Amino acid sequence: MDIVTQGLLGSALALSASNKVETRRAAAIGFCAALLADADVLISSPGDTLVNLEFHRHFTHALIFIPVGALIASLLLWPLLRKHLDFKRIYLFALLGYATSGLLDACTSYGTHLLWPFSDDRIAWSIIAIVDPLFSIFLLVSVVWGLKRHSPGPAQYGLALAGAYLLLGVWQHHDALQVARQLAQQRGHQVERSIVKPTIANLLLWRSIYEADGVFHVDAIRLGLLGPDQVYAGASAPRFDAARDRSDIAPDSLLGRDIRRFSRLSDGFVIADRARDGVLIDIRYSMLPISLTAMWGIDLNTATGSGHARFSIYRDRPENMRELFMAMLLGRDLPSPL
Numbered sequence: 001m002d003i004v005t006q007g008l009l010g011s012a013l014a015l016s017a018s019n020k021v022e023t024r025r026a027a028a029i030g031f032c033a034a035l036l037a038d039a040d041v042l043i044s045s046p047g048d049t050l051v052n053l054e055f056h057r058h059f060t061h062a063l064i065f066i067p068v069g070a071l072i073a074s075l076l077l078w079p080l081l082r083k084h085l086d087f088k089r090i091y092l093f094a095l096l097g098y099a100t101s102g103l104l105d106a107c108t109s110y111g112t113h114l115l116w117p118f119s120d121d122r123i124a125w126s127i128i129a130i131v132d133p134l135f136s137i138f139l140l141v142s143v144v145w146g147l148k149r150h151s152p153g154p155a156q157y158g159l160a161l162a163g164a165y166l167l168l169g170v171w172q173h174h175d176a177l178q179v180a181r182q183l184a185q186q187r188g189h190q191v192e193r194s195i196v197k198p199t200i201a202n203l204l205l206w207r208s209i210y211e212a213d214g215v216f217h218v219d220a221i222r223l224g225l226l227g228p229d230q231v232y233a234g235a236s237a238p239r240f241d242a243a244r245d246r247s248d249i250a251p252d253s254l255l256g257r258d259i260r261r262f263s264r265l266s267d268g269f270v271i272a273d274r275a276r277d278g279v280l281i282d283i284r285y286s287m288l289p290i291s292l293t294a295m296w297g298i299d300l301n302t303a304t305g306s307g308h309a310r311f312s313i314y315r316d317r318p319e320n321m322r323e324l325f326m327a328m329l330l331g332r333d334l335p336s337p338l
Contacts, residue, residue: 010034234290
């Protein structure tokens with residue numbers, strides 16, 4: 001989730017457990033502790049740009065690490081707060097704040113190592129977008145209201161609303177997945193695997209990706225509130241197969257291992273970028289839900305000095321991207337082709 005919302009959720013949970021004289025400090029501790037898990041972005045290697053991707057949302061977001069992360073946050077905040085709160089209360093608020101990090105990130109589509117070290121699987125429930133203003137507003141209003149009243153009550157109400165919104169995301173995810181399966185059935189495709197994920201800042205428009213016969217099919221699904229659901233047919237592309245598509249790269253070479261690493265981090269949803277020669281992209285993410293325009297990938301031709309593939313983020317956007325996105329979000333006909 002975005003860093004502000006992450007902090008607000010931690011702040012709201014800590015505030016909900018405070019008493020009248022602790023509200024401000026509890027909210028501040030919860031906010032700071034919730035952000036600490038994302039310190040994993042500092043883990044990197046100049047010669048291996050996939051290291052940062054591998055360790056983002058890794059052990060610092062695991063359930064088993066919550067007490068440790070809370071302890072670190074408490075020790076960092078103790079010198080500033082020791083005259084106002086005893087260490088047990090600081091740790092309690094830090095524990096509540098830190099506990100929200102991994103769980104909230106698991107609600108998005110990127111994937112979080114919640115069960116590390118017992119499992120290396122990335123858990124991604126895909127029930128809310130990375131940025132969702134409505135969810136953030138629930139938390140912001142509840143925290144501000146609680147601080148103004150010096151009361152934990154508003155934070156509790158805000159958490160209830162936020163929880164209800166996540167349950168709505170579960171419902172919408174189920175509906176979107178059903179529509180995607182029906183779509184594949186109508187096309188006569190035997191689905192091998194499929195995912196649906198909400199597009200940015202809403203729970204109405206979803207990106208659907210399913211694989212059939214080694215080909216990924218991408219569509220947008222606009223869930224109707226009172227009317228029918230609407231499907232916008234998107235692009236398709238063959239799944240990348242290293243042995244077939246890049247037989248020139250030895251499987252046991254650095255590039256061969258980097259391909260497997262990137263494929264694992266992308267949950268196998270990897271294709272060759274049509275716009276860039278030698279670039280592999282994670283098909284799960286694009287600014288338009290019907291597009292194959294890459295948001296990030298690895299370049300097999302431009303290796304780093306150590307011989308590793310270079311991970312890059314791309315900024316390509318269709319000229320009419322906003323117009324197309326809003327048309328799909330509102331359930332209208334697309335104004336022009338991609």
